[in-house]
Amino acid sequence: MKESLLLTPGPTNVPKRILDKTALPMIHHRTKEFQAVLERVNANLQKVFLTRHPVMTFAASGTGAMEASITNLLCQSDTVLSFSAGKWGERYRDIAKSYGMDVKSLEKPYGEAFTPQEVERGLAENPKAKAILITHCETSTAVTHPIEAIAKFTRDKPVLLMVDAISGLACDPLRMDDWGVDVVLAGSQKGLMLPPGLAYVAVNDKAQAAIAGSQLPKYYFDFAETLKAMKKNDTPFTPAVSLIRAMDEALAMLLEEGMENVWKRHAQVADFVKKKMQSLGLKLFSKAPSNGLTAIIMPDGIDSGNAIKVMRDGHGVVMADGQGELKGKIVRFAHMGAACTLPDAQRGFDAFCDAMNKTGFKAPVHA
Amino acid sequence: MKESLLLTPGPTNVPKRILDKTALPMIHHRTKEFQAVLERVNANLQKVFLTRHPVMTFAASGTGAMEASITNLLCQSDTVLSFSAGKWGERYRDIAKSYGMDVKSLEKPYGEAFTPQEVERGLAENPKAKAILITHCETSTAVTHPIEAIAKFTRDKPVLLMVDAISGLACDPLRMDDWGVDVVLAGSQKGLMLPPGLAYVAVNDKAQAAIAGSQLPKYYFDFAETLKAMKKNDTPFTPAVSLIRAMDEALAMLLEEGMENVWKRHAQVADFVKKKMQSLGLKLFSKAPSNGLTAIIMPDGIDSGNAIKVMRDGHGVVMADGQGELKGKIVRFAHMGAACTLPDAQRGFDAFCDAMNKTGFKAPVHA
Numbered sequence: 239m240k241e242s243l244l245l246t247p248g249p250t251n252v253p254k255r256i257l258d259k260t261a262l263p264m265i266h267h268r269t270k271e272f273q274a275v276l277e278r279v280n281a282n283l284q285k286v287f288l289t290r291h292p293v294m295t296f297a298a299s300g301t302g303a304m305e306a307s308i309t310n311l312l313c314q315s316d317t318v319l320s321f322s323a324g325k326w327g328e329r330y331r332d333i334a335k336s337y338g339m340d341v342k343s344l345e346k347p348y349g350e351a352f353t354p355q356e357v358e359r360g361l362a363e364n365p366k367a368k369a370i371l372i373t374h375c376e377t378s379t380a381v382t383h384p385i386e387a388i389a390k391f392t393r394d395k396p397v398l399l400m401v402d403a404i405s406g407l408a409c410d411p412l413r414m415d416d417w418g419v420d421v422v423l424a425g426s427q428k429g430l431m432l433p434p435g436l437a438y439v440a441v442n443d444k445a446q447a448a449i450a451g452s453q454l455p456k457y458y459f460d461f462a463e464t465l466k467a468m469k470k471n472d473t474p475f476t477p478a479v480s481l482i483r484a485m486d487e488a489l490a491m492l493l494e495e496g497m498e499n500v501w502k503r504h505a506q507v508a509d510f511v512k513k514k515m516q517s518l519g520l521k522l523f524s525k526a527p528s529n530g531l532t533a534i535i536m537p538d539g540i541d542s543g544n545a546i547k548v549m550r551d552g553h554g555v556v557m558a559d560g561q562g563e564l565k566g567k568i569v570r571f572a573h574m575g576a577a578c579t580l581p582d583a584q585r586g587f588d589a590f591c592d593a594m595n596k597t598g599f600k601a602p603v604h605a
Numbered sequence: 606m607k608e609s610l611l612l613t614p615g616p617t618n619v620p621k622r623i624l625d626k627t628a629l630p631m632i633h634h635r636t637k638e639f640q641a642v643l644e645r646v647n648a649n650l651q652k653v654f655l656t657r658h659p660v661m662t663f664a665a666s667g668t669g670a671m672e673a674s675i676t677n678l679l680c681q682s683d684t685v686l687s688f689s690a691g692k693w694g695e696r697y698r699d700i701a702k703s704y705g706m707d708v709k710s711l712e713k714p715y716g717e718a719f720t721p722q723e724v725e726r727g728l729a730e731n732p733k734a735k736a737i738l739i740t741h742c743e744t745s746t747a748v749t750h751p752i753e754a755i756a757k758f759t760r761d762k763p764v765l766l767m768v769d770a771i772s773g774l775a776c777d778p779l780r781m782d783d784w785g786v787d788v789v790l791a792g793s794q795k796g797l798m799l800p801p802g803l804a805y806v807a808v809n810d811k812a813q814a815a816i817a818g819s820q821l822p823k824y825y826f827d828f829a830e831t832l833k834a835m836k837k838n839d840t841p842f843t844p845a846v847s848l849i850r851a852m853d854e855a856l857a858m859l860l861e862e863g864m865e866n867v868w869k870r871h872a873q874v875a876d877f878v879k880k881k882m883q884s885l886g887l888k889l890f891s892k893a894p895s896n897g898l899t900a901i902i903m904p905d906g907i908d909s910g911n912a913i914k915v916m917r918d919g920h921g922v923v924m925a926d927g928q929g930e931l932k933g934k935i936v937r938f939a940h941m942g943a944a945c946t947l948p949d950a951q952r953g954f955d956a957f958c959d960a961m962n963k964t965g966f967k968a969p970v971h972a
Contacts, residue, residue, distance in 0.1 A: 244633060249846055252631045260847055261628035264619045264800060266611060266923050297802045299664050299842040302825040337822045427843060433631060435664045435802050435845030454822075455704045458669040475666040476794060478802030478848075479616060480627055556633050 242554040243577060245586045247377040247405055247531045249427040249434050250575035252484075255491065256431060259484040267479055273471040275486050280468060282489035283438065286430075286497060287407070287422055289414040293440040294464045295485070297478040300404035300425035303437035305333050306459035307400055307421050311441075311448040314338045316368040319360055319397075321352045325378035325561050330371045330402050337454060342367070348379045348564065349533075351526035354387035361391060368448075369398040374406030378561050380524040380533035380570060382410045386417045393418030398445055404428065404437075408492060409530030409574050411501045420445045426481065429500075429530065431488045431575040435481050441465075504529035507573040507583045514587045515571075518594070523568050531572040533560070534590075537599055542569045545593040552596075553589035609921040610944060612953045614744040614772055614898045616794040616801050617942035619851075622858065623798060626851040634846055640838040642853050647835060649856035650805065653797075653864060654774070654789055656781040660807040661831045662852070664845040667771035667792035670804035672700050673826035674767055674788055678808075678815040681705045683735040686727050686764075688719045692745035692928050697738045697769050704821060709734070715746045715931065716900075718893035721754035728758060735815075736765040741789075742773030745928050747891040747900035747937060749777045753784045760785030765812055771795065771804075775859060776897030776941050778868045787812045793848065796867075796897065798855045798942040802848050808832075871896035874940040874950045881954050882938075885961070890935050898939040900927070901957075904966055909936045912960040919963075920956035 244251045265271055283293035296302055312318065318339045320331035323346040334341045344360050346352060352372070361367060370392060375382050385401055392399040400421040403412055407422070408429030414422050419442070426436035441449075441461065449461050463474040492500055508529040512522060515534050523533035536542045542559050543566055549555040560568040571590065573583050611618045632638055650660035663669055679685065685706045687698035690713040701708045711727050713719060719739070728734060737759060742749050752768055759766040767788040770779055774789070775796025781789050786809070793803035808816075808828065816828050830841040859867055875896040879889060882901050890900035903909045909926050910933055916922040927935040938957065940950050 241630060242632070244631060246633045248843065249631045249633060252847075257628040257630070257847075260800075261624040263608060263624070264611060264616050264794075265609070266613045266616060266925075267801070268925075269923070297664060297666050297845075298669070298825060299844070301842040302665070305824045333824045336824055425843070427631075427846075433627075433845065433847035434634070434843045435848055457672045457700045457703055458665065475668040476615065476792070476801045477666070478664075478800065478845075479794075480619075480624075480800035481802055481845075481848075556636070558633075558635075 240554055242556060243582060243585060244556050245572045245577055246556050246558045247428070247570055247572040247574060248425065250431060250572065251577040252431055252433055253576045256484050256487045259487045260433065260480045262483060264479060267473070267477055272479065275483060276473070277471045279482060279486050279489060282493060286489060286492055287414050287440045288412065288416065288497065289440055289442065291440055291442045292465055292468055293438055294461065294468065295482065296437045296459060297435060298437040299434055300423065300437050301329065302459065303423045303425070303439050304330050304402060306461070307423060307439055308333050308337055309454045309456040309459065310452055310461040311398060311421065311445055312339060312369055313451065313453055316340065317342065317364060317366050319364050319367040319370045320344065321357060321360065321370065321372045323350050323352065323379065323381060324348055324373065324376035326376050326402060327373045330373065334371060349381065349523050349525055351381045351383050354384055354391065357388045358391045361397060367397050369400050371400050374401050374403035374412060375410050375528040375530050377405045377531060377570070380528050380531045381526050382406065382528040385412060385419060389417040389419050398448060405530060405574070406528065408500055409504045410528055414440060414442070426485065429575050430485070431491070432484055433481060435478055436485060504573065504578050507578045507580060508532060510580060511571055511573055511583050511587065530574040531570050533568045533570050535568055540594070540597045540599055541566045544597045545569055548593035548596050549589040552592065555586050555589035557586070607921055609923060610949060610952060611923050612939045612944060613923050613925045614795070614937055614939040614941060615792065617798060617939065618944040619798055619800055620943045623851050623854045626854045627800065627847045629850060631846060634840070634844055639846065642850060643840070644838045646849060646853050646856060649860060653856060653859055654781050654807045655779065655783065655864065656807055656809065658807055658809045659832055659835055660805055661828065661835065662849065663804045663826060664802060665804040666801055667790065667804050668696065669826065670790045670792070670806050671697050671769060673828070674790060674806055675700050675704055676821040676823040676826065677819055677828040678765060678788065678812055679706060679736055680818065680820050683707065684709065684731060684733050686731050686734040686737045687711065688724060688727065688737065688739045690717050690719065690746065690748060691715055691740065691743035693743055693769060694740045697740065701738060716748065716890050716892055718748045718750050721751055721758065724755045725758045728764060734764050736767050738767050741768050741770035741779060742777050742895040742897050744772045744898060744937070747895050747898050748893050749773065749895040752779065752786060756784040756786050765815060772897060772941070773895065775867055776871045777895055781807060793852065796942050797852070798858070799851055800848060802845055803852060871940065871945050874945045874947060875899060877947060878938055878940055878950050878954065897941040898937050900935045900937050902935055907961070907964050907966055908933045911964045912936055915960035915963050916956040919959065922953050922956035924953070
């Protein structure tokens with residue numbers, strides 16, 4: 239069987255060029271050699287996030303970055319507007335709730351996206367809101383929110399627009415500064431093509447100004463300390479050296495290709511997968527599809543778990559089931575990061591067709 | 606020049622056998638394949654910590670584990686007894702302070718260790734103390750605390766003995782269950798021979814009973830959720846897959862050697878380095894030396910920074926300077942983890958002698 243192909247919405251396949259960097263002999267982090275790496279990755283992260291503001295890197299998974307953005311930028315007494323239409327939006331909301339904030343939870347059914355007008359209305363009804371929490375790419379439903387249009391309503395107001403782009407970054411377009419997004423979260427194991435273990439938080443001036451006012455205790459994820467250390471190409475605590483050297487390579491790869499081209503590639507592959515699925519007569523779950531993954535509704539009588547098993551065991555192709563109530567009902571076919579290529583998508587589609595046939599669906603023969 | 610040799614107290618050299626595992630093709634974490642890895646590493650961590658209790662693994666640096674132990678096991682209203690005689694003891698104390706606890710800070714001069722009687726007295730004077738915070742190996746001073754003897758005074762009392770063994774684990778002896786230690790913290794990049802990026806917290810029954818009573822908010826480092834997931838060989842959040850597979854290999858290596866033998870090797874190499882230094886007429890900084898590193902006081906007129914530069918640039922041997930007020934005054938010669946061998950220690954000593962000669966010290970010729 240061919241090498242296994244991860245078409246999951248994180249971790250995504252890690253190119254050998256990047257994996258090899260994780261296996262370099264260890265170096266100490268308080269050295270000129272590692273400082274040079276930190277200086278370069280911090281500069282290159284800004285080019286990938288499309289921001290002139292600092293992008294902090296933490297040894298953590300994405301949830302750590304979500305929590306850090308709450309504890310560093312907000313207070314317990316703050317009103318927070320949460321827009322959720324999926325598992326990840328709910329998580330961001332729940333973290334704010336767990337810190338005792340006054341969370342106004344605006345919800346839409348899974349598969350749908352908030353419109354900019356709905357966000358505008360939510361903000362008008364909650365004028366004291368200190369922050370808006372929203373997901374860029376909601377991987378539980380394959381939805382992307384219209385962040386650019388939403389930011390038009392927030393960028394000139396004191397409210398912080400905090401965007402969980404953990405799985406959206408480097409898949410769906412996101413221009414932090416041009417759009418006026420205040421906080422962008424990301425994770426290493428999605429569009430950045432890295433192993434899991436690093437999480438990112440970018441903060442613009444408005445967000446940085448909120449740090450001093452936050453009274454929630456924190457230590458490991460302290461933004462003020464992290465930003466101070468970054469100015470000296472340092473980190474407050476021992477960084478994940480091997481992952482950061484791998485990130486150096488991953489960022490170089492993204493910038494060699496250029497972010498516009500990275501986004502175009504994702505759009506092209508997403509379009510290919512969607513059209514192929516529609517050619518089978520299948521329906522897509524997302525009403526505002528992300529370029530990072532496609533969620534396919536299973537026809538009556540087919541359990542997505544069975545289809546996923548056929549793909550994995552028979553083809554070495556790994557896709558994800560739905561989560562929670564969507565388990566068994568959708569297949570999440572990711573085209574994210576390094577595995578976002580037409581050949582990989584074709585391999586995924588071939589496996590998918592075989593799985594459909596074997597689990598009871600008569601798929602037309604495909605080219 | 607030979608390959609660079611890290612004789613720093615973390616990160617330590619990572620054997621190729623372990624590094625290679627970090628570069629394996631990525632796999633998804635919600636799979637039987639990765640569950641099997643989690644099951645094995647969780648069982649093997651218990652053998653390395655010498656405990657039948659769960660050892661939690663987090664994607665974080667050691668400081669994350671320190672903070673997690675505070676936020677999950679204690680309340681803001683708790684009295685906490687901190688014993689510090691170095692930078693790392695102070696950090697543990699400061700984290701407790703940052704969460705608003707009533708911290709009784711007992712301090713000794715750098716280079717010294719608390720005696721069991723001093724801990725007993727501290728506890729007698731603060732009978733309401735909910736926890737004792739103490740460092741196993743204090744790498745800023747190369748001191749090891751007598752944890753076994755200290756635990757005799759705490760194991761039958763309600764107070765939690767919380768031991769920061771981030772750099773001590775798998776270097777200096779530590780028998781969590783036999784000694785009756787309630788909480789043991791560790792980090793990946795020391796005796797465990799891994800890249801930095803993983804942190805550990807082991808909790809016995811007494812510590813686990815404290816989880817429910819803690820009202821401090823937390824999310825990413827939530828022990829209750831972590832322990833629940835571990836029972837299903839799962840993790841609450843995406844784990845650092847590549848580092849955990851490397852850990853699988855590192856734990857296998859430690860257990861092949863046997864913990865008794867690992868400790869003996871560290872004791873033997875530590876003894877070798879100490880005697881060599883004393884043969885040069887040099888004084889050691891630590892009054893209770895750790896087996897993981899040796900701190901050598903620089904003779905008058907020699908700046909440790911200069912000596913370290915000669916070793917690094919001329920020999921590819923990396924040692925650490927003192928921290929804070931000790932900067933320039935001591936060399937910290939680590940013999941920790943995979944680089945804890947007599948040949949590596951000899952190479953370190955040769956480099957050290959050359960550095961002493963070149964920075965103005967007349968070292969006797971050594972064998």
